[in-house]
Amino acid sequence: MQRPPTRSRTAAENDKTEVRRTVLPGGLRVVTERVPHVRSASVGVWVGVGSRDEGRSVAGAAHFLEHLLFKSTPTRSAVDIARAVDAVGGELNAFTAKEHTCYYAHVLDTDLELGLDLVADVVLRGRCAIEDVEVERDVVLEEIAMRDDDPEDTLGDEFLSAMFGEHPVGRPVIGSIDSVSTMSRGQLQSFHQRRYTPERMVVAVAGNVDHDEVVALTRAHFGPRLAAGRDPVAPRGGRGRIPGKPGLRMIHRDSEQSHLLLGVRTPGRHWEHRWALAVLNTALGGGLSSRLFQQIRESRGLAYSVYSTVDSFADGGALSVYAGCLPERFAEVAALTTEVLAEVADNGITAEECRIAQGSLRGALVLGLEDSASRMNRIGRNELNYGEPRALSESLAQIEAVTLEQVNAVAAKLLSRPYGAAVLGPHRGRRSLPKPLRDIG
Template sequence: MPRPPATRATALRRGRRGEDTTAAVRRTELPGGLRVVTEHIPSVHSASVGVWVGVGSRDEGRTVAGAAHFLEHLLFKATPNRSAVQIAQAVDAVGGELNAFTAREHTCYYAHVLDSDLALAVDLVADVVLRGRCLDDDVEVERDVVLEEIAMRDDDPEDTLGDVFLSAMFGEHPVGRPVIGSVDSVSAMTRDQLHSFHVRRYTPDRMVVAVAGNVDHDEVVSLVREHFGPHLVRGRTPVPPRKGTGRVSGRPSLQLIRRDAEQTHLSLGVRTPGRHWDHRWALSVLNSALGGGLSSRLFQQIREERGLAYSVYSTVDTFADSGALSIYAGCQPERFDEVVRVTTDVLAEVARDGITADECRIAKGSLRGGLVLGLEDSGSRMHRIGRSELNYGTHRSIPDTLAKIEAVTLEEVNAVARQLLTRQFGAAVLGPVRTRRSLPKPLQTLAD
């Protein structure tokens, strides 16, 4: 089992010219507040390049809900240097991948290529992010694409339920709104609104360029300077990691979506503190023990012992100032009452008695193995260092992270369980449910 390093040799050190270094991770801050973070992985023949922008759906006004995601689509349509076809041809010609995703607190544009094509990847991603054009005709084309994506989301019960659940948990708070927006907001959005969002929000002080793979840090910095050059204006420093706006007001609620379907789907959960919470590692262990794997308590009691559902799991969503621990299950409608009863009984039991020492040991082992196995490629390493810089402004080594997990005690996990699982629950239900009063009793209390 990995132990914390005996010295500070592998921890971030402040070097000359604003540069931080580790054995594999290096960081340079350029004029304008742009941060460049790299991780050298000599055993691979690839390079993953990501431009992380600290802007997401929670930064939108209600009238432009979905703007961050809409813009993510739009920037790939054309730049002054390339058409959409030329962008696609450039990446296909080297067998690479060019894509993006939008979340509630950030947006990431990324490319995955052979290490010999690093310069092309930096060029493509920078061209899209910095110089993507918001042309009127392209706005109309991508509007239809986004509306199709909303329709696709609506056809997927789990995706729909995920958005509705966060709305039940956070109400009018921005993290409670769907990243994708709504049919009404996307249909009404104008080219000027999207262009303004791009110009005002996509500034170097909100950006991190993260690169992982068989790459040289100094070469990456040189390429970034070349392609971001006119935007590297002195006098700005990086925007600090997001802290959020404080406590979420109101109580979690029940949201019900009546739909003819073969299954009834449930998401049930509680609010948690945000990602800066001191006990976030204990929360991860609790989540793993509840529903994070095949041996977890919910999986064993609902699927293995009773055969009530095929899919049942728990998950944690964390934001700067808030989060949610949730349980999902999908089952045949006639089994829904029993699924709810077993789920709420398990949560009450864990809140009262905690998890066992064996459950804690297995959960910690699962987290350690999942962390290391999930970082076997350059793409996952790029995501790790990009998120870390944007969310925390620091970089914890993998041995340090493993040590944090190992340091979690059974007592800490059970204290977190008592604190969180006795809170007001929120829930979302999707399926052939007639009325709120026809729901199982544990859910009816949420409807009052």
Template sequence: MRVVTEYIPSVHSASVGLWVGVGSRDEGPSVAGAAHFLEHLLFKSTPTRSAVEIAQAVDAVGGELNAFTAREQTCYYAHVIDSDLELAVDLVADVVLRGRCAVDDVEVERDVVLEEIAMRDDDPEDTLGDVFLSAMFGTHPLGRPVIGSVGSIEGMTRAQLHSFHLRRYTPERMVLAVAGNIDHDQVIRLARKYFDGHLVDGKEPVAPRKGTGRVGGDPTLALVNRDTEQTHMFLGVRTPGRHWEHRWALSVLNCALGGGLSSRLFQQIRETRGLAYSVYSTVDTFSDAGALSVYAACLPDRFDEVVRVTMDVLEGVARDGLTEAECKIAKGSLRGGLVLGLEDSASRMHRLGRSELNYAGHRTIAETLDLIEAVSVDQVNHIARQLLERPFGAAVLGPHRSKRSLPKPLRALAT
């Protein structure tokens, strides 16, 4: 198991994260949602603590103990004041290594996960995010929702979850990341104490995930007919994964397109025409693939115009490119967002864990800022032409009964 730390003398907190290089893309279709279900289940009980005792331990020090599951990783984390560092390491290790996966706990948490799926289904933007990635990646594991489906969760057995835990949660896939007012040697001592017997299995740490690089077929159009007040849309293209040499130029392109108040999409759709309250662009990046997408939500009778303006903006950027001024603003926004987003120990811990799992290395903040600043407008416009000429995929949720009722640019995706 790898241990990475960052000392931040200006804070009075400590953030502990145990990162496991396992996520929803590592599941088979028959156990879709297993990684997320297991993440829930491990908090229910250990040989020495009940769920109530786990909760009481962290509440008694005013801390936070939680976890999240993504497509390529799972993270269990605690955030406490610095004097409670040992408790945080103890709790995270106890939950992750010794969570019991008891039969009774499985049945209780099954209902909780089903409630979470229902909550996702009640949120149009969350629902559409999963539908969009399915439209983009099809039957590839990246196209499956992290949370699974009602059918897969209802059919999941304790034996399957316990097996997933034993087979996947191994030391060579783990990173213990700690940031705050802490000492590296102290963290090592605590790791040896609370991870005793789980630190070494004779294998080299797993190299950063590269993925298969193979996503078959073109993106498609997906429609979810729902009686909502607004029509919600994701529209986008596939991109290379996070190891792409032009990923910083992609970040600048995304920011200039829809990453801020001055971005083209925000100005054209909201500020100039008042067509939508919410409009933005985003980038999802995985080891071997990704997606550059635009989200907008508007009244159904304005949807045709929102699609038209969105396509006009994207086609204009692909054809004529961005200006030097737009790229300068986007780079400044990225640089400021990076620095301001790392003002607390929790964000520093997340940066450490992700960097170790994804790249097996770490850049200083200054080095990252230099990489952003080095992006040229020519680089941004080159990848804009390259990406925005690719086949588009889209997902729409709203009161539309068939794909034939959608705007013509979207209908073309259904053929």
């Protein structure tokens, strides 16, 4: 017997979520989202410090430090930390990006206090012991080796270097073998003490939690750090045009595939037309019906993987297309990719493509918030980047408000800009590349 259509339990209960914000003395911000229908709590301490805040001599310091702080605190060893989280079936981890670092725990709602205690202990009191530095240095060097073995990861770093050159966002988050090998314990400890201050931090918690309880726990665990007189650090705004112009980076590998990342510079994340850019990106290469996927994979079978993406920073970004294919098909893939971009620059996307892209964005945004960890990521990132947690309904309304004319104006403005690109595969020198790539830079 067919059941009548009903509104899902998750969708109905999502309407009952509540986002609250408190600023504590010292500028520390606490944002929570109460999701009463889950049994979990996700705790994140976001620090507005990433790889772009490093000097060249300490490239990779933010990432190295993220590893190091888990090794020991005054009251816990690395084993103690691991056992504490394993004993409650939780997860404790961290990640570093260009402009921020996040330390997080995912636990049962009844273990909220433990989760916040562990994250705060690591972030505030990680020891940076000299013996730990040497052990973790080898781990980070292994991670660099893993990156070098992964074509897409290597290509991604090389692409941003091609797009932004010597600008800090063009440097790899992970650093280099040289910088990681020579970084001292004193440099890492100084980076920690100078950069990890409350006014740069956001405590974001989502799940079956109470805001007032989270604030009280945060006060208890951050304690003496909450000195009065400091205001939160304002979100990074635009800093003007990034100097120079995009270029071409080539990595020779005797690989079975050729890999391409090709793109153009975009304004930063505060751009007024960022949602129109998101719709354009989705229509170009964000799904199975996207123009690039249909023309390169479905119609011609030239590549298995082809997609587009947007990287957004405070003062700039990039719209890029990735494709991986057999070397003998590389010239055709590169030519077709640039043809599609030129066609969209000249004539825009269709009303149907715009409608589908908006629906895809809305659905992906809502479906991506089905768990407390995703919600914690969203409110923490928004507070750090925009100075407010932002309601889901506001983001959905902004997607809905995008017009076809706005998307096509963005396409005409951005896709006519000079390309930057990174190529990885069995290619030697510019002469071995198809003309659209030879002409870059």
